[in-house]
Amino acid sequence: MTKAASNSKKLTVDQLKEFRVELLQAYETGSNKAEEEFQLGNLTQSQFNDAAGELQKLKIQATKLLGLIIGLKLDALLDTDAGSPASKMGKATDRLKRASQKITDFLEFLQSIAEVIRIASGLIVAIQTGTIAKI
Secondary structure, rough: OOOOOOOOOEEEEHHHHHHHHHHHHHHHHHHHHHHHHOOOOOOOHHHHHHHHHHHHHHHHHHHHHHHHHHOOOEEEOOOOOOOOOOHHHHHHHHHHHHHHOOOOOOHHHHHHHHHHHHHHHHHHHHHOOOOOOOO
16 A cells, blocks of 8 residues: 555555555565576475465455445444554555565565465455454
């Protein structure tokens, strides 16, 4: 979420759609970079498999989010107690983008993917259950 996030503690459907697009972009960038680094010999087969598995989880979250977005009829949702959800999603996806460019720091790359998956999962659960997202 490269655009400046508002100070609102509400997350709009449009922001969810934007987050989903960013998840897919992060998936594509990470996948391409992991494959490139594997081809160059900078990642082992095991590291490449780990990256592919984590990136696949990210893509699954984006797919789940799409299903929920389609079903939403609300203009705003997901109050949080601390900070803007849009801001948190933006920071996490930005970290993942930066980590994808430096995939040779493999642990940071996997941690960045895991953080974005955690946020997306929290949003999905909140939407499905009607509870407040803890992200």
